Amino acid sequence: CGKGRDLGFGTILNFQTKIGTGMGEQMLSREYYYLGTQLPIDRFLTFYYGHPGFHINNILVMMSVQVFMLALVFLGTLNKQLTVCKYSSAGDILPGQSGCYNLVPVFRWIKRCIISIFIVFWIAFVPLFVQELTERGTGRAILRLCKHFLSLSPVFEVFSTQIYMHSILNDLTFGGARYIAT
Template structure:
């Protein structure tokens, strides 16, 4: 009972079952060792399609969010020496938290950029930029800041650090030429867009589990990755709509945030953020465009037969039925399950109240 007792039987804690079992094993101590055996079975495979991979990551992320608040994590954090703790953190929960931080870093910085542009150079406001001495505008000050962040050397080091692990692994296994070809293929097949979207999904499910809970098992299946995923559903032979598609899967995860980021970019341009800046903003604009395209279009880019005209016609028909069939019951049910239900409960109320209070406090400070 001192190791968690019946609470360890909670099904949501075991969504990442191998990780949680390892945490319990380490806590038992006593010099125990684990014998690991691999079994290979004929025809045992997994679908590596876009949606299946992200469904698998959503399950792992939800399980990691549940494990973050367990007593096992608290004990490991208190008892492990610093090197072992850092190894445990970055190999497990740190990975999921960093995906959330990376995903939200650029939108938050863009919002700060917009606030600085709107704040201007009024010396009466202590929070504004002091431009009177230098004669620089807020746009030029921010352009210099972005140019420093996206300087050539820093950007090259960051990109190399991201690509180095798989590059050296393939190099050791298959040789240098194969490693270079593999890296070029990944870039040509738009893997950066895939990984940007994947980071957003991982961060969303991890933080959503911390805020609202409600983790569930996600069946990934063993289907073929060549099957096309519809937009909102499929119209059956009887003329009825069977809901389920890309928009329903990712609307609250990436589409809404992608649209908000696109709106921020437009507001930055309207507020004069691009005036007289020259090539200083190339780096940040490329990053913003990559993130926006990934969050809004990645599911459609990697969806087989997405741009076939006949499939478009079926998607349009299903989209109309999604809103009009049975008095709009389909979209009402989807909205209730995905938007309203996860935000109920005491924990969700406290966190949302704190978030709104922080925004109100910032607005009061500005005035």
């Protein structure tokens, strides 16, 4: 798999930084501008998703997670500092609560968002499970998923995506991509 190469975090960091800064330089090039303005829409979308769009999508996903976490911190602070309106069992706001803030719908929305994130997370593993299920059976499919999670591969994917995001944004902001021996 690694062709005799070291597969430690340092090596992976260098390789993915090299890929990310290279993509950043390509995004700044005249060729990408020319292709973006001259291709018909069907070819442009194929080109975009196959090249810079994949990395831009990763950047947007990581930034949206950071903004979501910041919003959760702010809402947690509001919950601690403000008086939140109380509801009756019928779902109506109880009378006589002057100066309360109706944050319950916001908290419900946050709960739905978090549940949907977990649902999408599990749906992402359905193709792997079905592939293993059809090829090797139920026991092997479950074992494969268990090994997948015990090896912390989802955490590694977050690590990789953050490396790509950081290296592309640094290259787009400051430039200076250089050769990294891997």
